[in-house]
Amino acid sequence: xxxxxxxxxxxxxxxxxxxxxxxxxxxxxxxxxxxxxxxxxxxxxxxxxxxxxxxxxxxxxxxxxxxxxxxxxxxxxxxxxxxxxxxxxxxxxxxxxxxxxxxxxxxxxxxxxxxxxxxxxxxxxxxxxxxxxxxxxxxxxxxxxxxxxxxxxxxxxxxxxxxxxxxxxxxxxxxxxxxxxxxxxxxxxxxxxxxxxxxxxxxxxxxxxxxxxxxxxxxxxxxxxxxxxxxxxxxx
Amino acid sequence: xxxxxxxxxxxxxxxxxxxxxxxxxxxxxxxxxxxxxxxxxxxxxxxxxxxxxxxxxxxxxxxxxxxxxxxxxxxxxxxxxxxxxx
Numbered sequence: 001x002x003x004x005x006x007x008x009x010x011x012x013x014x015x016x017x018x019x020x021x022x023x024x025x026x027x028x029x030x031x032x033x034x035x036x037x038x039x040x041x042x043x044x045x046x047x048x049x050x051x052x053x054x055x056x057x058x059x060x061x062x063x064x065x066x067x068x069x070x071x072x073x074x075x076x077x078x079x080x081x082x083x084x085x086x087x088x089x090x091x092x093x094x095x096x097x098x099x100x101x102x103x104x105x106x107x108x109x110x111x112x113x114x115x116x117x118x119x120x121x122x123x124x125x126x127x128x129x130x131x132x133x134x135x136x137x138x139x140x141x142x143x144x145x146x147x148x149x150x151x152x153x154x155x156x157x158x159x160x161x162x163x164x165x166x167x168x169x170x171x172x173x174x175x176x177x178x179x180x181x182x183x184x185x186x187x188x189x190x191x192x193x194x195x196x197x198x199x200x201x202x203x204x205x206x207x208x209x210x211x212x213x214x215x216x217x218x219x220x221x222x223x224x225x226x227x228x229x230x231x232x233x234x235x236x
Numbered sequence: 237x238x239x240x241x242x243x244x245x246x247x248x249x250x251x252x253x254x255x256x257x258x259x260x261x262x263x264x265x266x267x268x269x270x271x272x273x274x275x276x277x278x279x280x281x282x283x284x285x286x287x288x289x290x291x292x293x294x295x296x297x298x299x300x301x302x303x304x305x306x307x308x309x310x311x312x313x314x315x316x317x318x319x320x321x322x
Contacts, residue, residue, distance in 0.1 A: 019278060024278075025282070028282065028285065031285075033285060033288070034281060034282075034285055036297075037281050037284060037285075037297060037300055038281060059278075062278065066277060066278075080301055080302075080304055081277065081280075081301075081304075082300075082301035084297050084301075085301070163255075164255055165255065165274040165276075198270075198271060217276075218276055218278055219276075
């Protein structure tokens with residue numbers, strides 16, 4: 001894993017991850033050989049303070065770490081994912097959980113109602129990140145960023161009917177673009193492509209936009225997030 | 237076990253985690269597990285555990301982070317086999 005010494009004080013990035021809980025191996029998840037490759041002893045101590053099953057805790061931390069990795073990789077393209085080098089040092093459980101109500105297999109929102117989320121504080125190297133996660137009976141979803149409020153983040157989750165990765169990729173792009181086009185009142189000038197590091201980039205008339213976008217897919221679930229710090233104005 | 241034998245065994249480890257099994261016939265050192273074989277990153281630890289079981293080795297956490305493509309996985313696996321047999 002490359003060093004993250006480069007300052008990310010003004011890092012303009014986000015990352016998100018989704019886990020389809022109907023397609024995890026619960027037996028294997030409970031095997032210490034498995035989970036000790038993902039969480040540290042200090043993170044296991046966090047689990048002992050929470051009243052949730054180990055498999056939910058483990059995949060919650062996985063989704064947080066993967067989201068932080070995606071957030072960092074936009075700035076450090078050569079970064080490799082090393083779950084044990086990303087330290088979830090604080091995790092606050094929701095105290096007023098509201099189940100996400102899906103419409104036509106989709107859910108979209110801007111920002112987060114913190115009392116309804118799992119709120120995390122994470123370190124990767126010397127950089128600090130913040131996360132918001134939902135644990136639903138069907139999925140775990142996380143968004144991570146560098147600002148604690150995460151209020152400028154637009155995000156969405158969708159059930160899909162085909163787990164083939166080509167289908168997942170097409171679906172999550174269409175899902176994201178529909179929201180972007182609606183938000184910015186534009187038609188088909190927007191496009192999303194991955195750069196050589198595999199990081200999604202939003203393009204307008206083939207120019208890269210300063211709007212960080214992140215995708216995730218796992219079996220029958222896809223999700224997106226993007227940072228709308230320009231407050232609904234599409235940069236020229 | 238030589239590298240060719242280790243590669244053939246590694247294809248069996250990867251098979252359950254890719255929907256594109258035909259691509260396993262042409263994999264080489266530079267094949268990226270996520271980008272080229274379209275293996276979901278959530279299955280990467282499964283692959284490490286299956287490799288430990290198949291080759292009867294233990295892969296430490298420092299080695300795990302080096303395993304991102306076929307070549308780097310085979311490097312770690314063969315190193316661990318050699319250490320076990322030394």
